[in-house]
Amino acid sequence: MRARVSTYLAFFAAPKLWLLVFFILPMMAMLLYSFWRVIDYQIVADFTLRNYQKIGGSLYVGVFLSTIKLSIYVTVLSLLIGYPVAYFLARKVRRFKMTLLLLVILPLWTSYLVRTYAWMLILGTQGVVNQALMGLGLITQPQTWLLYSDFAVTIALVHIYMPYLILPLYAVLEKIDPSLLEAAWDLGGGRIRTFLSVILPLSLPGIASGCLFVFIPSMGAFVTPELLGGTRSIMIGSIIAQQFGVAFEYPFGSALALVLMGIIFATAAICLRYGKPRGAV
Amino acid sequence: MERESINLLLPRGISRRKVMQLMGVSGLAAAMPASLRSAMAQDKSLSYFTWSSWGEEPFVVKAKQKLSVELKPTFYSSSDEMMAKLRGGGTKIYDMIVPVQNYIGPAAKAGLIEPLNPASLPNTKDIFEQFATSPQWRVDGKLYGIPFVWGANAMAFNRKETGELDSLGALFDPKYKGRIAMRDEPEDTLAVAALQLGIKKPYSMEEKELQEVKKLLISQKPLVRAYWKNVADVQNMLASGEVVVAWAFLAIIAPLLKAGVDAGWVWPKEGAVGWSEAITPVKGTGKIKLVEEYANFTLSPEYGEFMARTTRYAPASKVAISRLESQLVKDLGIDINNVGRLVFKDIPKDKSRWNEIWNEVKAA
Missing domain, CATH: 3.40.190.10 (Periplasmic binding protein-like II)
Structure with missing residues (x-):
């Protein structure tokens, strides 16, 4: 009996304790803070809905919407580029598979910040892209919209987060039973038909989790938009960071972070609900 | 544990005294011989939480030579970082900070800093009027710093x-x-x-x-x-x-x-x-006299001239500026006639x- 209790503790209580300390308690603290306010640079623990009312105003709703829009662009672009890569790696490559997979992961070994700064060198007026285009005579003036714009932020985020989409997608695509494809061929399905009615539905779980892995961090991004964004690219992550920095508005920052988390949880729930494999036998 | 690894665990510049204090809190110091403890309490060291510019090696050497004070610098790179670390328990570690004038009000109200005795800063007489008498460095009539740099x-x-x-x-x-x-x-x-x-x-x-x-x-x-x-x-x-x-x-x-x-x-x-910056004592420092001595030193013509030459920042001391050649004054980026x-x-x-x-x- 005693042995069973300690086994229980080791296997169930420990993870629960971990969750409690590192997840539930901080979340509760944030929830509490979001109802407090700051007076004279001191956080006052009274109860107010003021922070949430403020978020409901057009300013912050607008920032949330533009953040969602940009994150969707990033996710869709990552999927369009990442799906073929994952497919190729999972089903077409025979030799050097590990090497190629390693190449996908390789960028993750470099600091996020370094990868962001690298885009400055690539997209700047003196950057590689502008110099190349001018050298080829395709443009006469450097294109300034490349850097310090939503374009730059989108490209950089796609580059930074795409590996997180490719890996789960690869895992799912690799597991598809080849006999299903053979059956589809035998039944007269062409390449496109086979892809659309067999491979794509079976890879839905990979698409859903991969997209989530890109969408979630994009929603919270703030370093990349601050460094590469133009005067119009303001994302909610920057505003939250500001509340915990210069502004010293922890309560408002907590409320914003909770709303952001709510949006992310809702998105995750939808993705996981509709991300079940369909058409599978 | 090896010596290096112990040092790695400590915030940069933390003094042995502070380690002892922290140990004291946990009851460890009680185990130490009494003579060793009193020797450490009398040391002339200051735990200095500052912008990197004012805690570089030359300043540490200078303080040692002039005042036999041992500066133990730890650096911050933004005023928010300074405030956050003081709030997060820094008041137990540091003796003095170098805030910018607009943080004096918030820091005083949050109980993070301590006032100075004006009489302990005789070098104030050489400081430009607008800094020496600035209301931004005073809260409820108490003085929290006389700027040495601006x-x-x-x-x-x-x-x-x-x-x-x-x-x-x-x-x-x-x-x-x-x-x-x-x-x-x-x-x-x-x-x-x-x-x-x-x-x-x-x-x-x-x-x-x-x-x-x-x-x-x-x-x-x-x-x-x-x-x-x-x-x-x-x-x-x-x-x-x-x-x-x-x-x-x-x-x-x-x-x-x-x-x-x-x-x-x-x-x-x-x-x-x-902007202007001054030495401000951290709440609860047991070394207010030593902090005042150092603060007064930062207002001296000697410190001002030394600082201008090593960092290219402008001293608030009139006498220090008069000792600099005109080209250097120009490089300091200040425009005395247009203050x-x-x-x-x-x-x-x-x-x-x-x-x-x-x-x-x-x-x-």
């Missing part, structure tokens, strides 16, 4: 592209469309816009004036290439030619000149945003409204 955030430009400039108008001039950089920080940028509009006291603006400022900043947006967050970024923008005129810090000018950019620096005639142009950074009347206005500008 300067201004102002306008940097690429002389080759713009020629000489002396007006804030350049930051709002369509001629430089897409080649202007502004700082991503409300308390600088809203003040700049206010000065451009001729508002004399930006930090006490009312809602109506804030709306005008907002309008001006929104109309400026198409001209602005980017809002910079870190000073290294605006330096890069000027160096790579992304921008030709920017609101910036003096610290970027020397590296730009070194990189071959003909960088100019000016306090625009409409105004610039001034009247400076608006010293202060806490806005409604800080959260300022943040909101700035977010509205950025979201527009």
Whole structure:
């Protein structure tokens, strides 16, 4: 009996304790803070809905919407580029598979910040892209919209987060039973038909989790938009960071972070609900 | 555990005394011989929480030579970091800090700092009047520091592209469309816009004036290439030619000149945003006398001259400045005859409204 209790503790209580300390308690603290306010640079623990009312105003709703829009662009672009890569790696490559997979992961070994700064060198007026285009005579003036714009932020985020989409997608695509494809061929399905009615539905779980892995961090991004964004690219992550920095508005920052988390949880729930494999036998 | 690994675990510059104090809290010090403990309590060391500029090796050596004080510096790189670390238990570790004037009110109200005795700072007599008597360094009649260094955030430009400039108008001039950089920080940028509009006291603006400022900043947006967050970024923008005129810090000018950019620096005639820094005791330091001794030393002509020569920042001591050759005074980026142009950074009347206005500008 005693042995069973300690086994229980080791296997169930420990993870629960971990969750409690590192997840539930901080979340509760944030929830509490979001109802407090700051007076004279001191956080006052009274109860107010003021922070949430403020978020409901057009300013912050607008920032949330533009953040969602940009994150969707990033996710869709990552999927369009990442799906073929994952497919190729999972089903077409025979030799050097590990090497190629390693190449996908390789960028993750470099600091996020370094990868962001690298885009400055690539997209700047003196950057590689502008110099190349001018050298080829395709443009006469450097294109300034490349850097310090939503374009730059989108490209950089796609580059930074795409590996997180490719890996789960690869895992799912690799597991598809080849006999299903053979059956589809035998039944007269062409390449496109086979892809659309067999491979794509079976890879839905990979698409859903991969997209989530890109969408979630994009929603919270703030370093990349601050460094590469133009005067119009303001994302909610920057505003939250500001509340915990210069502004010293922890309560408002907590409320914003909770709303952001709510949006992310809702998105995750939808993705996981509709991300079940369909058409599978 | 090896010595190196112990040092790795400690914040940089933490003194042995503080380790002992922390050990004392946990009851460990009780196990130590009494003689050893009293020897450590009498040491002349100061745990110094500061910008890296004031804690570099030459300053540590100087303090040792002049006052036999052992400085143990730990560095912060923004005022917010300073405040956050003091709030998070730093008051138990540090003896003194070097805040900017607009953080004195908040830090005093939050009980993070301690006042100084004015009589213990005789070198104040050499300090420029406006710093020695500044109300920004006083809360409820108590003195929290006499600035030893000062300067201004102002306008940097690429002389080759713009020629000489002396007006804030350049930051709002369509001629430089897409080649202007502004700082991503409300308390600088809203003040700049206010000065451009001729508002004399930006930090006490009312809602109506804030709306005008907002309008001006929104109309400026198409001209602005980017809002910079870190000073290294605006330096890069000027160096790579992304921008030709920017609101910036003096610290970027020397590296730009070194990189071959003909960088100019000016306090625009409409105004610039001034800053000053002083030694301020941390709440609960047991060494207030020693802190005062060091604070007084930072006000001396000797320290001022030494600081100007090693860091290229401007001393607040008149005597120190008179000892410098005119070319060096020019390099300090200060404009003694135009100190009247400076608006010293202060806490806005409604800080959260300022943040909101700035977010509205950025979201527009």
